[in-house]
Structures are given as C-alpha cells and as structure tokens.
Amino acid sequence: MEPKIAEKAWDPKLENTILKKWEEEKLYDFQLSDNNYTIDTPPPYPSGRPWHIGAASHYAQIDMIARTARMSGKNVYFPIGIDRNGLPVELYTEKKHGIRMREIERGEFLELCKNALDDLEAEMIQIMKSLGLSGDFKNYYRTDSEDYRKFTQETFIDLWKKGVIYLATRPNNYDWVSGTTIADAEIVYEEIPTKLVYMKFITKETKKEIIIASTRPELLCACKTVIVNPNDERYSDLIGKELIVPLTNNEVKITPHHSAKIEFGSGAVMVCSYGDQNDVALFRELQLGEVIAIGLDGRMTEVAGEYQGLKPKQARTKIIEDLKNANLVEKIEDISHRTPLSERSKTPIEIVPMEEYYLKQKDSLEKMKKLGEEIEFYPNMHKQILMNWLESISIDWPISRRRFYGTEIPIWYCNECSEPFVPESGEYYRPWKDKCPTEKCEKCGNTEFTGEERTFDTWMDSSVSPLFVTKFNRDEEFFKKTYPTAIRPQAKDIVRTWLYYTLLRCEKLTGQKPWSEAWVMGYGLDEKGMKMSKSKGNAIDPIPVIEKSGADTFRFWSASEINQGYDFRCSEQKIESTRKFLSKLWNVSRFLSSFPVIKSGQLSESDKWILSELDKLISICKEGYSKYNFFIPSTAIREFTWNIFAAQYIEIAKARAYGIGFTDEERDGAIFTLHKVLSTILKLLAPITPFITEHLWQTLYSQDSIHKESLPDIENVEDMSEMTQLLSEFNSKVWNEKKQKELSLKDSIKIDVPETLNQFKKDLIAMHNLESN
Template sequence: MDKTEPKIAAKSWDPALEGEVRKRWNSEGLYSFKPAPNSYTIDTPPPYPSGRPWHIGAAAHYSQIDMIARTARMAGKNVYFPLGIDRNGLPVELYTEKKHKLRMRDINRDEFLSLCRGTLDELEAEMLDTMEALGLSCNVRDCYRTDSDEYRTLTQSTFIHLWKKGLIYKATRPNNYDWTSGTTIADAEISYEELPTKLVHMKFTAGTGQITIASTRPELLCACRAVIVCEDDERYSGLVGSEVTVPVYGNKVPVLAHPSVKRDFGSGAVMVCSYGDQNDVALFRELGLSEVAAIGLDGRMTGIAGAYTGLRPKQAREKIIHDLEEGGHLEKVEDILHRTPVSERSRTPIEIIPMEEYYLKQVDSIPRIRELSKDLQFHPPMHRQILENWLDSVSMDWPISRRRYYGTEIPVWHCASCSEPYVPEPGRYYRPWMEQCPADSCASCGGTKFEGEQRIFDTWMDSSVSPLFISKYGKDDKFFESTYPAGLRPQAKDIVRTWLYYTMLRCDQLTGKRPWSEAWIMGYGLDERGQKMSKRAGNSIDPLPLVKRIGADAFRLWSAGEVSHGHDFRCNEDMMVSTKKFLSKLWNVSRFLSGFSSADAEPSAEPDRWILSELDKLVSKCQEGYEKYDFFVPAVAIREFTWNIFAAHYIELVKGRAYGDPGPGRDSAISTLHRVLSTILLLLAPITPFITDYLWRELYSKDSIHLESAPRPSGAPDMSSITEQLTAFNSTIWNKKKELGLSLKDSVEAEVPAGLSGFASDLCSMHNIGEKP
C-alpha cells in the first residue's frame, strides 16, 4: 500500500489543543473514582493560597504528584486522587492585613474573617486555574477546603476525642512567641537563620574583682538569675558558689558550675536569663530559678526592664550597650553571625514567653512513631533522615492553641465562676467566641454563665487529619475501609517535621494505624542562581502565563527531566521553553507515521528486531523509574531514545522499506514503526498527558491512552551490541558527506561492516551507498 497523506494534518503541536483534550477528559469522566477494596489513595497536599503568583516550584511539585496518579492507574491501581485547599492559618491573615491596610485586632472579628474568606476566594481561583491548566487528573473544581464547616467539624471532633482520652491538657509554660503575629508557635514552625548580631562582653562585679560574661542578649540583664561556668574551668573555680553583681541593675546572682557551658565560647561564663533561648528554659527548670517576664505579648520590654521599659528588644539592646560603656561595664563588642530562631511565617526572631496554652501529648508517642516510621517507605530514601532527626529533637508536648482569628476554633467553654472547662459532644462545628455554651450549668459548681474560648488551633491540627477527612472518617465506614490507610503521602521536604510528622502522630492516636505506606518527598524549587524561590524574595515565576504560552506538557516534561527526584531544582524559563523542541520532534515523528496504516506483522528484518530490542531496554528503564516515582529516569530515557535512536537512526534506516513495494519487509517496517511509537506514547503518558492522548486517539484508538496499561518488556533478544556499531557507521557516513560537501541524499562510496550485514540493504538505501555521485 502506498503512503497516503498524513492523517495528522497540522505541522506542529499547538499547546492550545490542551484545552480541547482537557474538555474531552471532563466530558468522559475519565478520572472518576469508585471505592473498592485496596484502593490506592493519594493524600495530596492541600496547597495554601497565601498570595500570588502561585509558586512555580509548587506547580512543578503538583505536576509530578499528578504523574504519580497517572502512573498508578497505568499499573492497574484503583486510584483515589482527591484535592484540597488549605485555607487556615497565619499567612492569609497577614496577606489580608497588608491588602486592606489594617490590623486584625483593630476591627470586628467577624468582619476580619469575612475579609480573609474573600481574599482566599480570589487567590484560590487563580491557583485552581493553574492546576487545571497543568492537567491534574483529579476533580480540581470539586476540591475540599480546610475552612469548610465539614472540615472544621472533623478537626474539632478529633480534639474532643483526644481530650476525653486524656491526651490534651492546659498548662502555663515558656513558649515560642511570634510578637509580629501575636501568637504562640510550635518548635516545628521555627527555622534558624545566621543573622548578624553583636556579642557583648559585659563586666559583672565579683567581690573586689570582675568577671566578664559574653552574650548576644544584653537587654535581658534584667532577667538574669544566675551565671554558669564550665565545671573544670580553672579561671572561675574560686567563684563557684559565690555571688556576682549584675551590671546596670545591681542585683546579685549565684555563680554555678554546669556541664553545658562551652569554655571556648565568649568568656566561658554565661548568664542564665528568662528567657533568652530554649537552653535557658531547660536551665531554669533544672536549677529551680524563679522566672521573670522581661518581654511582653506586645514584643516590648516589660516594667522589670527599668529605663528600657516599652522598647523593642533590639532598641533596648542598643541602648543598654551604650549604658554599659558609659558605666564602665563594657569590655568589648564583637560583630558576629548568630544562629537565630525565627518564625517561619513572619521571619521575625522569636521570643520565649510564659503563656497558658493547650497542649497535645507527643513526647510519650515518639517511640511509637519511630516504630511506625520503620515500615514507611520513603521516595527517595535519603529524606527519611529528616523525620528521624526531628523525632530525636522532640522534647516537649505540642502547644496547639494560637491567639489568632482565621482558623478552627477550640471547642471549649469555661465556667465564669470556677473556670471549669466544658467540652461539648462531637458532631458539629462550634464557634465558642460567638456562640452560647451548649451546657445549661457547670458540672463542677452549678454556675450558669460561661465564657467561650477565643483561641484557634494551630493550622497543623487541621492539616494533620487530611487522610482521615478524604477517607470520610466517622461518616462512611465502608468508604473509610476502602481508602484508609492511604497508599501515598506526597509532599515537599520542608514540611516533613510538621505535616508528615503531625499526621503520623494524630492518625495513630485516633486510629491506631499509620496513615500511609509510602512517603514521596520533593526538593525545593530554586531560582536560576540556586537560591530558594519564594514570594518574599521576589524571585518567583508566575506559572499560569508560562503554562499558557509553552503548554502544560512542556512544563511537565521540564519538571520531570530537570533533576533526579528528591533534589532541589532550578527554575530556568529558557530550559522550560526548550522542552518544546522534543514535543515538536515527537509530533513530527507521529505525523510522518500517520501516513502509514498500522500493520500487524511480526518483525522479519534484523533492523526491526534490533529496534525492538532497544525498545525493551527503554521499557525496562522507564519501569524502574516509574516504580520509584522518579520521573527523571523515564523523562531522560524516553527523550534520548526517541531523538537519538528511534528518529535519528531507525526511522531513517527503514524509510526506504516503508515507502517500498508491498510485502513482508514493508509490513515489518511499518508494524515496527507503529509498535515503537505507540510504546513511546504509553511510556510518556504520565508525564505529558495532553500530546500523548491526542496522538493516541488520532493514530491508535478512539479511547484515551490514560485507560491503557503501562507497557512491559516483550522479551525481545538482546541486540545491544549492534547499537554502537550502527550509530558509529551512520555518523561516519554523515560526516563523510559533510566533508565532501554532499547532501544526505547524494550517493557515496562505502562498505558496510560485516557486523552489520543484516542491515546492509536498509543502510545502502538510507545512505545511497554504491552509486557514483
């Protein structure tokens, strides 16, 4: 049969076609889910619409999560791939304050919550547009929201359940405090930055002499309650057990020996204040010292600071350094970089302030979580260490209450007479700050007046029950049994110690089971210079206009092929655009083959058997990568094979036979060409779902490629020894023609190597060998 006009008329792939393909998916209900035993649930991270544009690194992340879902479906799994939007917490409050130029506590609480909801709606709409454009195979428009009454009901119900189990309590303890946002934060919400500061060497009076103490927090002299020195430091052996006088304030404090002191830091003597850092907290407890509050909830020095009352700590630091020098108490000041704890949200250095908060017991659960994590498979394995390091560091229970507005309210009322807490029955969404207490009277004293709790939960209290919410925990037992535990938790590495850990903790406390069997951890999206991308740094790229311009498939292919899974990746727009070249190559190959009706013939020629051997190697390589959800492996392998083996060598090699007279040789060539192309499309489908589905339907089936199973190796005989000989011979001929100034169609004198004798006929036709130029 002669070659006909290409069935695919368009000469290039148009990203605008992605919209048509997506509409067809939606109309067909291609990704609908029906629960069945052993469903494969993906506990997809609900993204946070905290500002615009949406982080391009997050767009790459969610593209690869979608590749996981598509890979699992092609492996025969019944995939449940829900999507949620995280709408609780501090970021939206800060964004709303900035947008409307107001402070949260300066307006009515309900009015502020309404502004937050409006802000979230606007930001969420753009985020969902981006997700839809990326081709996520979940029902993007039917996502759950963590600020819905239904979700908040679940969060409150789990709190009530754990309260009744005795796992939650109230206590006044030193807490990490972010004065910018006005709330307590957990250890897991702290990051550490090397910030420039001053190491101040101060002279304390010791009898008739002096002792020098170095500190980065001289403004806390008013809260100094002891000085500690190294146990075997001969410089201070005579002072241990005596008292020294604090400069500026004049009060006396004891000198104690302690093993935590590093004799080579500063002067080797350390003042213990309430509270400079967590080490101070531990020392105050251990040494039985009486605490004082040097810094208030407004982030300013309190009355015990004397002349520095009302100043910010940084202002007080500058003033007290001046006063130390004026009073002859300053030895020297060094400029250093100091590892400083800062709030991950506001980037403000945290202070430690005694506050009453609700706590969820976690210290006693660490051995259990450690045991559960042993059977949790990490992709890649190296990121298991993040969780292990965090488990090693947990030393106190989790403070779960926050003094903010936009979040799930803590469902507690307190008796106005005796302060006895009343915790209602689970089952509905409670707002104690604006609702009457469900109880008529206090069970303790009989009082009839109650005060509703004003605080909300730490946002991780909501996020940590995501696998329970999506599996309809407590609502639909049959659905829950088929979807929980989930199969996979995909997420970024920076929230292993928060979202991953807290979810394991909470779900185990509530169900006695690990929430998933696998964890897939992605690295950070960096800018071109290797710096972490963030809206705060101003180096983000808006993904939506880019995806509309170059197409989702090009973006997704860049994401998969940029770096091996789990490592940080650089977001270079030029690199993203360059991936379109491969899609153009794939389109051109498909358009060329669309002119040949697909034949069903066994490979009768040696070149056909060779390319099928190479195809088997490709399938095995891709299978290896897909099983690990490492899309870098198939993305690179498919591109290399398609461009540099299939198109450059095999297609050129068999064109003559494919265009030739009807017969077994022609049928073998055409059948092999389509077999290879169809396999390439199947292998590439999870990564570039649009172009592969379009071409599949044009060439091979009226049904979507995404209903197909992943290809498996055919067992073709290994002919890889031929590959190097063949590619080397072809390169030699092409170079020779170039040197002679000949076109590729011109004839050239050459001899086919003996090792390629089975290829001789096709090679002579390909290179026009044997005829005089």
C-alpha cells in the same frame, strides 16, 4: 500518502480542548472499589501571588504518580484540597487592607481573610487544572470549611477524652503595648543603644569575684544559671561551682555551654527567664525552672521584690543605681544591641511564659520511629529528616495559637470556677461567638461561661488530611477501603511538620500508620540556585510560563530536569527549550501517520533490533515509575526517541516502509514496527505528558483515551543492543563522507557494509543508496 496529522507542530492550545473532553467523559472520576490507591494529596496554602513555580512543579509530579498508578491497573483516588488556616493569610490581609487584626471586629476580619483566600485559591485551582491534574476537583475540600473544621474539632475532642491534651506554660513573644502575643514572623530587629553592665558575682566557696556582663540587669531575680564556654580557660576550674547573684543573693551553678561566646563581655553569661530567645532554648535544654519576672501588664512581678510594678526599663535604671551603690558594678559600656521589636508597636518584645494547650508526643516517639521504619520513603535519604527530628524532639506539641483565622479550640470555661467544658463532637463550635452548649458547670453549677478565644496550630488541621479524605468517622466502608492510604507526596521542607504531625495524629486516632509510602520532593530554586522570594524579585510566575509553553512542556521539563528528592533550579528559558522534544515526537508521529496501522508483517533484522531496544526502554521506564522517579523514564524516552528511534531506525526503515525494492511482506514489517514502537512510546510517556500523548494516540490508534491503557510489558525479545553503537557509527560515517564529498543524502556512494552489520545489509544499502559490493 497524505499524513493523517497535517499540522506541522504541536500546539499547546489543544490542551484546553483535551481538558474539556476529559471532563465531559468523566475520565478521572473516582468510584470506590476493592483496589483503591489513595493519594494523600498535599492541600496547598494560598499565601500570596504568584504561586511558587516549584510548587506547580510538585503538583505536576504528583499527577504523574496518579497517572502511573492508574496505568498500572489501580483504582486511583486523587483528592484535591486547599489548606486555608493560619498566619500567612492574616498577615496578607493586614497588609492588603492596611489594618490590624486585633483592631477590628473578629468576624469582619475573618470575612476579609476568607475573601483574600478565595482569590488566591481560584488562581491555584486554575493552575492545577491547566497542568492537567487528574484529581477529584468536583469534591475539592477546604480546611477552613465548616465540615473540615468540625472534623478537626472532633479529632481534638477525641484526643481530649483520651487524656493526651494538657495545659502548660511556655514562653511567648509578648507585645505588652498591644497586649498580645506575636508570632516570630511579626518581629523586626533594630539596632538600639543600650548599656552593657559588668556586674560582680561572687563564688560561694572561694568568695572570688566573677564579672558577668548583661544588658538586662533587671532580670537578676530570674537568673537560674551562668554559662561559660567549655573552651574558656579562665573558667575551667569553676565549672559546676556555685555563684552568689548580686542583690538577690540567690545561688546559681556555673554550667559549660558552647553558646557562651568567649570574646563577648567577660565570657560568662547569665541565663534568665527570659532575656532573649537563647535563654528560652537554654532553659529548655538545661531543664531549668522558670521564674516569671515580667507580667502580662509589662511590669515586673513580685519576684522582683522592691522593683515590682516597674516597667523593665525603669527597673533597669533603678537596679543599675542600686548595684553601683552596693559597689557591685565593675564598669558600664554603651553598646548597640540588636533588639527584637514588635513590628506593630515598635516596642521591644518581652518573652513571657503563658498557658498553652499541649498534645503529648514525647511518649510516642518510639512508636513513631517504628512507623517511620515501616514507611517506604522515596528517595530513601529523606527518611533521615524524620528520624533526626524524632531524635531531637524535647517538648510536647503546643497546639494553641492566639490567632483568629484558624479552627477554634472548642472549649468554654466556667466563669465561677474556671472548669473547662469540652462539648460533644458533631457540631462546628466557635466559642468566641457561640453560646456554651451546656447549661450548668458540672463542677460548681454556675451557668455563666466564657468561650475560648484561641485557635489551633494550623498543623492540627492539615495533620488529619488522610483521615478527612478517607471519611474517617463518616463512612465506615469508604474508610476501610481507603485507609491506610497508599502514598503521601510532599515537599522536603515540611517533613518535620506536616509529615511528622500526620504520623502522630493518625496513629493516636486510628492506631495505624496513615500511608505505606512517602514521596518527598526537593525545593525549587531560581536559576542561580538561590531561594526564590518576592522581595528578592527572583520569583517566577508559573501562569505565563504554562500559557506560553504548555502544560506538557512544563511537565516534561519538571520530569527530566528534577532528580528525585533533590533541590532544582527553575529557568523559563530552560522550560521553553524542553518543548523541542515534544516537537520531535510530533514530527515522528506526523511521518508515521502517513502509513496505515497494521497488525503484523515480516520482521527484518533491523526491526528485531529496534524492538529489542524498545524492550530495554520499557524495563527502564517501569523501573523508574515503580520508584515514582520520573527523571528516569523521561530522560530514557527522550534519548531513545530522538537518538535511536528517529535518528537511526526511522532512517534505516524508511526506504522499506515506502516499499521501494522490497516485497509487501518486508514493507509491512517496517510499517508494523514503526507503529509498534511509536504506540509504545506514547503509552510510556502518557503519565508525564498526558495531553500530546492523548492527542496522538487518538489521532493514530484509538477512539478511546490513552489514559485507560496499561503501561506496556516487555516481550523478552532477543537482546541485540550490542548492534546499536555499530549501526550509529556506520550511519554517521556514511553521512559524514557524503557531506565531505558534497553529495546529497540521496546520491549513491561506494562504502562497504562491514561484516558485523551483515544482517542489516539490505536495509543499509537501500537507506544510503550504497553501490553494492
């Protein structure tokens, strides 16, 4: 009999043909029904080349979720989007073109960002498609499209009307030379020589001298407390006492805090608004009232008294002189200090409080905890990341950014009285270039307005993804049938941002949770377990890997190598070696393809045995799939297919399948069982390796796609799994003995079939050509 499958190996190039066929047949097109399973797919961010191989692996697994749901009878809605707002593309564009965002015209800069995004996006879409993602590519969305930004603005306007947005000042990194706030990512650190001044503070009650060392004496006027380490015995009796600040004569408390280093300076540290990031954290933590000592012009403000108008460095020189003259200096040390500089101007950044918009979140924390409790997490351990975060939130969410490539905050301000004007929703507003949509200020009647220049934090856009894909406020019926969505799959490093902000925003806008389940994946590391980065040179480009090994190999690697929710290591060699299993599956199928597919036959004991093992496999796989844990089915199927089905059963049944020395009914039992097992394996494996299973399925069993099939059900056959080990031990014994005696496997040998395997005797004698006993 000629095998239907002639090729000796699975050729990953076939994947392209299969992809085209799926597309032509519109196999994964979504039609709204009453049984929708909506995936809140993460829109990936195109931040540079190459795309992270760990991310490619995430998307492969998200597709397994979609396929599992589809094969469980659900009508799967699997949207595809790209997140395109935010800082990384700005930095990428600046670097690529050697330009500075604020030094060229805003519209021109936005255009350059858009082009950069288009290139990077094309690569990601290509990877997602070639991985076999069964998503809705035709309707893929971009978070920087007019449509999406309009949507983001609408949700902002809604929340503005609900009164949960307010203005407040908060400290920002400020580069006064360029006149702009800068992001943490734009700060560089340099060791710069400076003076550490040991100043004399006086205790209020006992008039005792306390020495405090600082590199920023000009901020004495903004000093609100002095901290000492709680374990520092020198100060233990002073905790809670008042100190007199030199020159200003203000009174401040001594507070215990672990961040004070006993060995640095005198061990006592003055906390001012704001000397450095640590001061910011302390002001927040200790709830101190901030003092604005440095203005937006980079000069000392009026609170600095006679130093007003000086630059901090000048003020420092002068204040050191004045302290010396007043005999308030103990000593001065020349030290080298790790100073944060603006990457652009190379001047030290100042931390300056500025007005920003905030979204209220502190009053929703209890509600968020409750929603968190209701959402099922896979794996459950990652729910803790959310819960811990909810415990530690201490300020509301600052949502405005002084950046360009983002959704514009839709506000204009009256030039006369500064009253903000927030327009009605329904348009995409760009206040930095558009005319204010109202004629007159409601408060003072003035007709001149200035548009807001700031944009939203990028999480303002992505946190409404489940609302956007379910057409909230756009299509009532669609929304009703798809929201709350079924599942949010995402990576664990953005639980505190994307997952949390989505929960917050969706609850505020709809009163409901956005999804019933959250599936949280670990992080892809290099083969040594270190984080991959372009600068370290250990980043792996997924494109050549997928081209060489094929999407199914990549997917099977991802499924069988990654334990749910844990970080995982990526190695090209390991991915490539996974291909062996697909070869095995191919060859098993090639062998079976030489036998006709038949509906029934007379089952022997060995057939019943493998069917009972198959039943076990089905329940293990379905258990794994129900938890979206693809490690379980992939490793179980590999183990079964290779070590039980191919290594034992096929060998046992082979002689009978050929019909030599058996009746036709007995022969048909073997052929029936062989195909029954293989077709079941293919269906079980289809969510993980959709290409090879599709090809084998259509070659052997059906014109129709395997992806329209359901996952197989168990048949509750009698459990014979205790025979498995006995059979494989006996077979190994015979093979070994033949090898030792240098016999061919076909040669006959005299070995008795043990009593325990009596029921398989006929198959075993035929299999090993045993001299009958």
